[in-house]
Amino acid sequence: PANKKLLILPGDGIGPEVMREVRRIIDWMDRRRSVTFDINEGLVGGAALDATGSPCPDETVAAASAADAVLFGSVGGPKWDSLPFDQRPELGILRLRKDLQLFANLRPAVVLAPLVEASALRADLVRGLDIMIVRETTGGIYFGEPRGIHVNEQGKRVGIDTEVYSEDEISRVARVAFDLARKRRNKVTSVEKANVMQSGRLWRAVVGEVGKAEYPDVELEHMYADNCAMQLASRPKQFDVVLGGNLFGDVLSDLAAALTGSLGMLPSATIGAVQADGRRHALYEPIHGSAPDIAGKGIANPCAQILSFAMLLRLSFDMDEDATLIEKSVEKVLAGGLRTADIMAPGMARVGTTVMGEAVLREL
């Protein structure tokens, strides 16, 4: 169907330059596959701060809410590092997650065949690695109240955060994980610290209940977060879908990504609930940051942004064929020996952002 409403938020640092390569793919789809997107571009992060005084202006939230899908770049940079807490560029993404209730972050950690050697882990441990981390993103210690820094009776500063999880918050993200597992290798590893945290105890109980009642066919395993970090770093292939709260999911998904050795290749999706009108808010972004140190140099790897767009086509627009086409093209380009600086290896041809983007286009 035509007229898919797409909001593009390039953000800061390398965001705009890698996004440019996606725009070229969109143009190609428009011409060659007669898919027309209704595209809006908006401001977020430092770019929005500079232009409007807010890292996530109301117009951006409204545009995101009106869109069928949001393609996000990355935010932040030294320019905005010393701003007060309520102006930090990260609020760009945090507010979008919260206001659109994008509660489930899907973070694949995949090792593509041509990139096995990029991993810090021994090749036999990561060859064929394909993990999906599902992270809760609208609750937990990221948003719980009370929070703040106050001065106590002894005149000492005290910092406080609250981790809160209700059973509904846990069960809805658990369902996302179980559903994904059914389409994969049918196993969910749920991660918490039930041995020391009360929210972890509830997490373990609720995930267990959902699994038993609704997904008896899916293998469910519970694991403490510290153990999960160990297992990821030593035997990562034991995992299929890993489910965690906002904080553990943050750390473990980055760990899993790092294991692949190719952060510049990894996309992510953050999705909300299916609404009454059948729509489902969703935001797609590369897992890498704004990389201010290389911004503007034309050497950033555009693949993660391109693959985020592929994920968007598959999950938000049901365009499985086009998504696969893009993914395969990226793989072919890598198999052909092209590498951006971040994944450069002996014997390969080092290229910049544009050449990489063009190569993917050519494969298409």
Added chain:
Amino acid sequence: PANKKLLILPGDGIGPEVMREVRRIIDWMDRRRSVTFDINEGLVGGAALDATGSPCPDETVAAASAADAVLFGSVGGPKWDSLPFDQRPELGILRLRKDLQLFANLRPAVVLAPLVEASALRADLVRGLDIMIVRETTGGIYFGEPRGIHVNEQGKRVGIDTEVYSEDEISRVARVAFDLARKRRNKVTSVEKANVMQSGRLWRAVVGEVGKAEYPDVELEHMYADNCAMQLASRPKQFDVVLGGNLFGDVLSDLAAALTGSLGMLPSATIGAVQADGRRHALYEPIHGSAPDIAGKGIANPCAQILSFAMLLRLSFDMDEDATLIEKSVEKVLAGGLRTADIMAPGMARVGTTVMGEAVLREL
């Protein structure tokens, strides 16, 4: 000086059998080096639960408090897995940390030359690895109030934990990290999520203040916990001392340990403040757990427990020479080709707990 008061808490699973190998080293020291320990043995964990109904009986806390140092084994096992929250064996260690105010957990992640191949990481990335993780252990989300599971107005369960850090809790553990860095490679990496957590903001501020005022000679770097997990898994050798709160320290120290590939080799110390009488509470334990699956089979690796004892000699009794002697003996045994099952490698000789312990004794 004679009459060093030592409390031994073997605990559960493989705890008692690896502790036996330490006892033989102690006997040897008694005979050959005329060092006499005043040894007490106590109950903790499941063993204490079975005998007294509590995973950490008052007598154990009192004995630990009266001792100059505590050598701890490990706690827990399937037998006690379904007990109520306030009876879980983990309380054994949690209560000792809290009641003795053992606020700084020192967790070396070291790759010994003979064990480079045990790591899941490529040899070049871990050869010579020597990181010290300093984890806060009496505060943060492990103990903060309010905490619990309640039912809200909608009849839904809600789980709550509170992360609380005061500036004094942060500065005292920061000093431990800075002091250690001075004796090492002079660098501290302080880890938090100051971009989303208020306690993390305070953590970053206070560590920065202590560093600037008292340790201007030590390099200080701040890093988000998710990034730290990534960096550990990809370029671990960039770190010297890593400082984190209770929760991040838990996950990151286990991650760092896993990178070495030899959990059965790693000791740890948890220390308190120097008291008015000059004493300093300290507890030493291997970082591995009670490993119920191999308990009683005589195949557990006693080295982590033995090296924990060496750490005890060095830190609590100032017996640097003896500590080094034990450490060197362990290394020689490994260099000689003996391996327990957990670190077994092609071409090596597989031995059990007792043979490994005897080999270390012989080297002594």
